[in-house]
Amino acid sequence: MGRERLIPLARRYRLLSVVGSGGMGTVWRAYDEMLDRDVAVKEVRLPEHLTEGERRLMCRRLIDEARATAALRHPGVVVVHDVIIEDGRPWVIMEFLEARSLRQIITEDGPVAPDRAAEIGVAVLGVLRAAHGAGILHRDVKPSNVLVCDDGRVLLTDFGLAVHMDQGREIADTIVAGIEGSPAYLSPERVLAEPSVEASDLWSLGATLYAAVEGRSPFLRSHALASMVAVLMGEYEPSARGGRLTPVIDGLLRQEPDDRLSAGETSRELTEVVPDGSTPGAVAVEGTGDESPSWRGAPGKAAADPRARRRPRMGTIISVATIAVLVGALGAWTARWTSVGQSDAMVLLPSSGAPAAKSIKYHEADGYTVEMPSGWRRQKLTEGVQWNDATTGQGLRITPVSGDALEGLRTAERREMGEGTYPGYRRLRLELVPELSKGGAEWEFTWQKDQHGLRSRAAGYEFYFFAPAWRWTPGQRQYDKILQTFRPEQIETRSPLPDSRW
Structure with missing residues (x-):
């Protein structure tokens, strides 16, 4: 600090x-x-x-x-x-846990034996299945996010990139946020900026198991872009130390999500590698009803699976070229990619080949213009204008205001509480936010257990964004994109909003 x-x-x-x-x-x-x-x-x-x-x-x-x-x-x-x-x-x-990450273990002690890697894999798989059952995709499974405690307990940490899913697929943002994650552990569909699925987490588990027994990611290259190209092409050296774990790794690293081992198959395969079928420090994993046959091969060789890896799709080749052009144009990659911890570096790139969401530009009588997603319906209120997305339950209300921003929000809170506007109300924060605008302030809260709201005051306006809790993370990304299009037209009476925020 x-x-x-x-x-x-x-x-x-x-x-x-x-x-x-x-x-x-x-x-x-x-x-x-x-x-x-x-x-x-x-x-x-x-x-x-x-x-x-x-x-x-x-x-x-x-x-x-x-x-x-x-x-x-x-x-x-x-x-x-x-x-x-x-x-x-x-x-x-x-x-607080007395533990080391799997990455630390690999760095300090060398590669992990296949049977121990299988124990760790069973534990991580248990967390993934619990998360998937709760409708959450982790999206950042890698050795540095796997903790092995001194007492043998194994945990999966860092849900910072986690997203909610609907019917087994990531809920896509209306405005695409980009590609995020660690290059050497991104699944092919993530590199292509396609929605993640449960099999995406399992692919990353396969890359993590490979790293455990080999001491390095199968797709780690000298540069992040090269790592992503290797992922898209499915190019990695066969595991030399994996033994009986090799067929599991290969089954998880198949290019097509539908071709990969399911969670149930992976559980059975891993359990057979663990000595005596026991999994110290791991959590027992129940079957999912997926009783399709598992495919095994000789130790150290890929399994003879009729769902074997396919050649890269033509779209993959095109996307690689597109990513290369984008990286060259941005010129900012090296700032995010350093020689320290290359396998765990974070990627943030505009998505390739994904069409931008269509929007409508509004010129409002209250003295501003703003671009809203085309599916959002406009409603003129007594004070201000509100747009609603009936599909997701998200909405944004913009109202002209005057006076002190922080005191105005405090007054609004007291008024809304007195009127019972937000049943089950819980304040998260109500504070000055000078970086928003001079004198700017924000009020964030939840209500009815599953509703989330943010009311911000800056430059003579109040912006009230609301969304269901399960949509809050992608909703906030979309909200930021909308605010980047907001332009006050009455500049002589209202201070312009900083470009860094709006």
Whole structure:
């Protein structure tokens, strides 16, 4: 943090020492002075080059990650105790574990034996099946996100890129956010910016198991783009140390999602590799009713499976060229790709080949223009204008306001509480946000258990965005995109909004 924190976080959690760090934050060992116990505290640390909009998105993602993690009550998921806002950033309070990541184990001790890798695989698969059963895709399975505790417990961490799904497929944003994840562990469909499916997480599990027994990702190359090309082409060296685990790895790394081993098949295959069928530190995995036959081959060789890997599709080749052009045009790749931890670097690229969402530009009498998704219906209110998406339950209301932004939101909160506008209301934050605009403020809250709202005041307007909780993360990305199109027309009476946010 650059200096010692003299006052405990939230006057309760005293930070003791750093136990881990990554591109987005630092994990501290801390002491809970109220309950007299050790806890882990995840602190956001944002790169300097990010715009204010990107910073706010990253902070929201940490909160969304905490929600997704807390929603999964599973022995293979870290327990989240609390989320607090301090220094203008969210801090996540979690259970403290004496553990090393699988990546640390590989780096410090070398490759893992196939039977031990299978034990770890069974545990990770258990978490994935629980997440999928709850309608959540993890989307970031890799060695650095697998924790192996000193007592043998295995956990899957970091739900920062997790998304909700409908009927087994990722719920696509109306406005595409881009390709995110670690290049060497992205599934082919993720590289192509196609919606993730449950098999996408299983593909990443296969790459993680390969890394466990070989000491490196099957698709790690000298540059992120080269890694993604290798993923798309399905090019990797056959496992030399996998033994009986090799057919499982190959079955998970098939190019087409429908051709990969199912979760049930993977569970049975992994369990047979574990010594005596036991899985110390893992969680038992029940069948899913998927009783299709599993395919095995000789140790060290790919299984003779009628669903064997296919050649890359023509669309794959075209997309590789498209990505290359985009990377060259952006000229920003090297800023995100460093020599430190290449296999775990984060990718953020505009999606290739995905059509931009159609929008309609509105010129409103209240003195502004804004572009809204074409499917959203406009409604003129007594005060302001509201757009609603009947399909997702999302909406945005823009109203001209005056006076102090923070006090105006406080007054609005008192009024709405008195009128009972938000049954089951719970305030998340109500604070000044100077980076939004001079004197800007935001009020974020939930109600009715599954509704989420954000009311922001800046530059003479109030922006009220709302969405179901299950749509909040993709909804927020869409909201940011909409606000980037907002332009006040009465410049002489209203201050322009900063480009970094709008």
